[in-house]
Amino acid sequence: MGDKNNVTEFILLGLFNNQEMKETCFVFFLFCYLVILLGNFFILTTIRFSQLSEQPMYFFLSYLSFMDVCFTSTVAPKLIVNLLSQRTTISYNNCMAQMFYAHFFGATEIFILVAMAYDRYVAICKPLHYMVIMSRRVCYLIVVASCIGAFLHSIMQVLIAVQLPFCGPNKIDHYFCDVFPLLKLACTDTFLFIIAIIGTTGILSILTFVALIISYIIILTTLRTHSSEGRRKALSTCGSHITVVLMFFVPLIFTYVPTSNSVNEDKVFALFYTIIAPMFNPLIYSLRNTDMKNAMRKQLFKMLDYYFLPE
Numbered sequence: 001m002g003d004k005n006n007v008t009e010f011i012l013l014g015l016f017n018n019q020e021m022k023e024t025c026f027v028f029f030l031f032c033y034l035v036i037l038l039g040n041f042f043i044l045t046t047i048r049f050s051q052l053s054e055q056p057m058y059f060f061l062s063y064l065s066f067m068d069v070c071f072t073s074t075v076a077p078k079l080i081v082n083l084l085s086q087r088t089t090i091s092y093n094n095c096m097a098q099m100f101y102a103h104f105f106g107a108t109e110i111f112i113l114v115a116m117a118y119d120r121y122v123a124i125c126k127p128l129h130y131m132v133i134m135s136r137r138v139c140y141l142i143v144v145a146s147c148i149g150a151f152l153h154s155i156m157q158v159l160i161a162v163q164l165p166f167c168g169p170n171k172i173d174h175y176f177c178d179v180f181p182l183l184k185l186a187c188t189d190t191f192l193f194i195i196a197i198i199g200t201t202g203i204l205s206i207l208t209f210v211a212l213i214i215s216y217i218i219i220l221t222t223l224r225t226h227s228s229e230g231r232r233k234a235l236s237t238c239g240s241h242i243t244v245v246l247m248f249f250v251p252l253i254f255t256y257v258p259t260s261n262s263v264n265e266d267k268v269f270a271l272f273y274t275i276i277a278p279m280f281n282p283l284i285y286s287l288r289n290t291d292m293k294n295a296m297r298k299q300l301f302k303m304l305d306y307y308f309l310p311e
Contacts, residue, residue: 039282
């Protein structure tokens with residue numbers, strides 16, 4: 001265990017070695033990050049300053065947008081800077097902190113996606129009891145429970161990582177600190193650590209994904225008894241959520257339930273759930289949702305009136 005102090009910093013190898021590719025990706029990922037910040041900020045302000053905030057579905061959506069921003073912000077700024085930097089190091093402590101926050105915000109997002117599926121299940125399958133079951137107090141309790149669950153999950157990942165002795169080399173073949181790339185650098189047998197990670201993150205991803213699929217099978221079965229107008233509105237809302245779930249969970253499962261030793265595949269999968277999915281979430285929820293579109297239109301007009309029209 002004393003050997004691990006030999007490594008005080010790591011070198012993040014990033015996505016590519018090609019300099020031209022790095023410059024192109026710098027522009028692309030900077031654009032993606034700005035879209036994530038602006039898109040989710042617009043969703044947050046729209047919900048906060050409209051009557052949508054009173055509905056549990058949009059209450060959870062506002063927290064999902066906030067988690068998207070936090071989750072991506074633990075990874076994207078470092079990735080963007082490193083694409084144009086000659087020195088791509090990260091200290092041991094910052095590496096552990098980045099891993100903790102990435103897992104914390106990512107796991108919170110998973111739990112909120114499950115909460116949103118439960119909200120849709122109650123709304124469609126138990127409509128008469130909806131406001132009692134999904135009271136504001138219950139919504140806050142679900143968010144707090146999600147954060148506690150995410151904290152326990154992320155602290156377990158860090159406790160696994162700090163047990164690892166690092167005596168060189170110190171080059172992480174990834175664009176951010178995560179537990180699997182760190183395991184490859186450990187100068188000890190990591191079999192039990194790999195089992196522990198698959199048993200936490202991997203199983204968590206699979207179980208929550210299966211729970212989401214089952215809930216939507218029940219919802220779709222129940223919808224057969226609804227009117228065509230009710231079905232259309234419910235499918236529009238559920239369709240948005242299912243799309244987001246698939247974009248987030250499928251690459252996550254492929255990353256943390258390893259089917260091969262290809263790090264390059266892991267890096268590509270990680271791009272989907274750290275940057276691509278958070279970028280599309282605001283578009284998916286706004287374009288497929290009539291209430292959201294109307295509220296965003298009103299919010300946009302309010303902002304234009306405030307900034308551009310004379311008093």
